[in-house]
Amino acid sequence: MIQKLQRYSLYVFLFSLNFEVWDPLHTDGFFSISKLTGIIYFAVSIPAIIKYKTGSNYKPVLKVILTFFSLLFLINAIHAQSTDDTIIDFTILQNIILFWIIINHVRKEPLILERGLMAFSLGAATLALLYYNGVGIEITNEGRVSIFGDNQNIIAQRMCFGITIVAMLVLQNSLQLKKTRFLYLALTPLMFGLLIATGSRLSIITLAIIFISALVLLKTNTFLVKGLVFILGIVFFIFMFRLAFENEMLRERFLTSLNEGNLSNRDIIWEQIFPLILDHPIFGVGQSGYTTFCMNAFGRYMSPHNVVLEIVCFTGFFGLIVYGIFLYLVFRQGYLKYRESGLLLPMLLSISVFGILLGSHILEVKLGWVILAYITTSLEVQYQKKEKHQQKKESETMQVLAV
Numbered sequence: 001m002i003q004k005l006q007r008y009s010l011y012v013f014l015f016s017l018n019f020e021v022w023d024p025l026h027t028d029g030f031f032s033i034s035k036l037t038g039i040i041y042f043a044v045s046i047p048a049i050i051k052y053k054t055g056s057n058y059k060p061v062l063k064v065i066l067t068f069f070s071l072l073f074l075i076n077a078i079h080a081q082s083t084d085d086t087i088i089d090f091t092i093l094q095n096i097i098l099f100w101i102i103i104n105h106v107r108k109e110p111l112i113l114e115r116g117l118m119a120f121s122l123g124a125a126t127l128a129l130l131y132y133n134g135v136g137i138e139i140t141n142e143g144r145v146s147i148f149g150d151n152q153n154i155i156a157q158r159m160c161f162g163i164t165i166v167a168m169l170v171l172q173n174s175l176q177l178k179k180t181r182f183l184y185l186a187l188t189p190l191m192f193g194l195l196i197a198t199g200s201r202l203s204i205i206t207l208a209i210i211f212i213s214a215l216v217l218l219k220t221n222t223f224l225v226k227g228l229v230f231i232l233g234i235v236f237f238i239f240m241f242r243l244a245f246e247n248e249m250l251r252e253r254f255l256t257s258l259n260e261g262n263l264s265n266r267d268i269i270w271e272q273i274f275p276l277i278l279d280h281p282i283f284g285v286g287q288s289g290y291t292t293f294c295m296n297a298f299g300r301y302m303s304p305h306n307v308v309l310e311i312v313c314f315t316g317f318f319g320l321i322v323y324g325i326f327l328y329l330v331f332r333q334g335y336l337k338y339r340e341s342g343l344l345l346p347m348l349l350s351i352s353v354f355g356i357l358l359g360s361h362i363l364e365v366k367l368g369w370v371i372l373a374y375i376t377t378s379l380e381v382q383y384q385k386k387e388k389h390q391q392k393k394e395s396e397t398m399q400v401l402a403v
Contacts, residue, residue, distance in 0.1 A: 005044045006105065007112060013037040014116045015123035017367045018158055022136070022148040034366065038098070045101050052104040057383055061376055062103075064326040065096055071319050076286040085288035095369040102373040110380045114175050114345075117165045117374060120367075121187065124162030127155070128190040131197065143249035145197040153360055156200030158367065159191040160207050160352055166191075168214075168345040192240065196247050201254055204244060206355035210348050211237050219342035266305050266359075272297050273304060277312055284316035307357040327357075330376050337378040346378040 016037040023032045054062060069092060076087045106113050127147060130136055136148040144152045166188055168174075170181050195203055215233040220226040245251050276285065276293050285293065290313045294301045304310050311320045331353075334346030349371050353362065362368035 002044065002047050003108070006041070006048060007109065009037070009041040009044050010102075010105065010112065010116050011119040013041040014120040014370065015126075017120060017370070018123035018127045019148065020154075020366070021150045038366065042098075042101070045105070048104070048108070049101065054100070054104060055107055055383065057379070058103050058376065061326065061329045062100060064322060064329060065099070068315070068319060068322045068326060069093065069096060071283075071315050071322060072286070075283055075315055075319075076288055079286040079289035081288065081292065086286075086291070087288070089287060089364075091364045095364065095366060098366065099369045099373050099376075102370065103377055106373070106377040106380050110377075110384060111175060113370075113374045113377060114169060116370075118169055118175070118184075120370075121162040121165045121169075121184075121191075124158050124191050125166075125187040128159070128187075128194040131194045132190070142199065142253070144199040145194070152198040153200045153202065154365070156195050156198040156203035157206075157352070157356060157360065159195035159198075160203045160210070161349070161367070161371065162191045163188045163195075163207065164210055164348050164352065165345065168343075168348060172343060172345070174343055174345070192244075196244050196250055199247075199250050199253050201250075201257060202355060202359040204241075204250070206352055208237070208241060209355070210351050213351060214344055214348060217338065217344055217347065269298075269302050269304050270306070270309065273309065273313060277309070280316060281312075282316045282318055284312060284314050284319060287314055290314060303361065305359060305361070307360070307362050310361075310363070327353075330372050333377075333379055334375040337382075340379070340382060343378070346375045350375055 013034070016034045019032070020034040021032055025031055072092070073088055076085070076089070079085075080087050102113065131145065131147055138146045138149065140146070140152075145155075146152050147155060166184050170177075170184050173181065195207070211233070215230050215237075218226065218229060220229065245254070273293070276290075280289075284290075291301055293313075304313065308320065311323050315322075331350045334350045337343050338347045353368065353371060353375075356362050356365075356368060
């Protein structure tokens, strides 16, 4: 019973991540939909947490990310100037705990996260349907669409994830679904339409790279089949992205970037924070020190919109190396999964995460940690098969010795 509750609470939680800032109870963000469902998932996981024994395959990943968090805590403490300054970032800590819980949940149910990601994609499609029906829409002066007050780039990232997940789970069918699964592909144009409406250049570029990467990396039985798939894919790619650039707002944003180098003020922020990095290159200035710098330089907190620069500001290049080792261990799992079975989804989601690292946020974003947990555990089925094989060999050896 508890396992079933944990399973379905995970599905609901992942579905709700598409509504992360929606606060129907008007609690000033204290209880958004995703926070409520996240608390429920954590609560029903408590009986299982007591029994968790994290597998040896995942301990290096967890040790490295805990090392990074400990470093962040120490640097925050050193640079804190008042009790109001951040010393323990509870949001990042909660996300690391979520990462650990999901890893152990997957160890009990190896395909649970694939099903959960499908639930997330259904949530993304639901958000797209709300957009098409005019529910919760806000439009900026530039003509960019937001829903329930959420950031346009984050909405676009969710659509990019949703499209990738649906396409790969349907086409490679790792969940062994029936032929009716192809009906899910009808959701992708809905999500693509909302992605375009957000005007997110980074997500459009990321999706294009994912599409081309999928065509190149796809393993088929014969070269002829691969060639045919590649040609049809390129034709479809040209059609879809030509359709995207018929959107005047999106086209103008790309032209502005190309002609004027306009990066939505990111370049101005980066130029300002480089002296800070040069002054504290090894260990950074912590979150409190960075906040103080922003107040003096900009008059308010300004995110660099680049996770690499953010980590360097917080923990210096030492922290960046530690976090880089964490990402290497995670992405390596996705590559090994592709090499062993040809499954593309972990590799393609790694590309999405890499895009976020260069132009957005991930440390405090729940969805990013869920995706990292999926990539990390993508080899779990193989691990369990090896464990069973090893146990069988040990059992046979013991029987021989007993005789």
